[in-house]
Amino acid sequence: MRLSTKSRYAITAMLDLAVNGTQGPVTLADISENQSISLSYLEQLFASLRAKGLVRGLRGPGGGYYLAQHAGEISVADIVCAVDEWVEYTRSPAYLSKNSESSLSSTRGLWEDLSQQLFDFLADVTLADLVQRGEYRGSAPRGGKPGHRFDGVRGRAA
Numbered sequence: 001m002r003l004s005t006k007s008r009y010a011i012t013a014m015l016d017l018a019v020n021g022t023q024g025p026v027t028l029a030d031i032s033e034n035q036s037i038s039l040s041y042l043e044q045l046f047a048s049l050r051a052k053g054l055v056r057g058l059r060g061p062g063g064g065y066y067l068a069q070h071a072g073e074i075s076v077a078d079i080v081c082a083v084d085e086w087v088e089y090t091r092s093p094a095y096l097s098k099n100s101e102s103s104l105s106s107t108r109g110l111w112e113d114l115s116q117q118l119f120d121f122l123a124d125v126t127l128a129d130l131v132q133r134g135e136y137r138g139s140a141p142r143g144g145k146p147g148h149r150f151d152g153v154r155g156r157a158a
Contacts, residue, residue: 003080009037010045010083011076011130017055018071018127025057025064045083052082072128077119 003011016031028046032039046065049055056068067074 004084006045007080007084009035009041010049010079013037013042013045014049014054014067014074014079014127015130017065017067018131021064021066024062025066027064030064048083049079052078054078054082067127070128071131072126074127075123076125076127076130077122080122 012035013031016034017026020026020030020034028039028042031037032042046055050057053068054074055065057063057065
């Protein structure tokens with residue numbers, strides 16, 4: 001099981017914001033440079049994140065984005081659900097088209113349990129947890145301050 005690219009980039013961008021946004025708003029250009037994510041792609045992601053109340057923007061000189069809540073209150077599941085629909089394996093069109101009604105009924109419980117366990121795991125991991133775990137490495141500075149380049153989200157669920 002892999003998270004979508006959209007989800008992985010959103011988690012990575014939010015982690016960058018959690019680490020680099022402690023002194024003020026962070027621009028999408030800075031995140032784009034730090035994480036090697038296209039600026040236009042970040043704009044799409046942050047529109048979804050803003051709509052779900054996970055980030056706030058500040059316009060004008062010195063503007064950028066900041067977390068709308070404390071990093072300990074934003075779970076990885078919140079981020080995934082903001083940018084992607086949560087995958088329900090038992091309702092996936094690809095799954096439904098490949099399986100007969102009898103096989104659906106015999107495996108439905110397995111896929112429902114898997115979906116719930118994945119969601120529960122991601123709901124228990126917050127941005128603060130990821131920062132604390134130190135799952136990042138240093139990169140080029142941002143505005144004279146150390147920036148961070150993340151290798152993506154690693155671990156059991158990614």
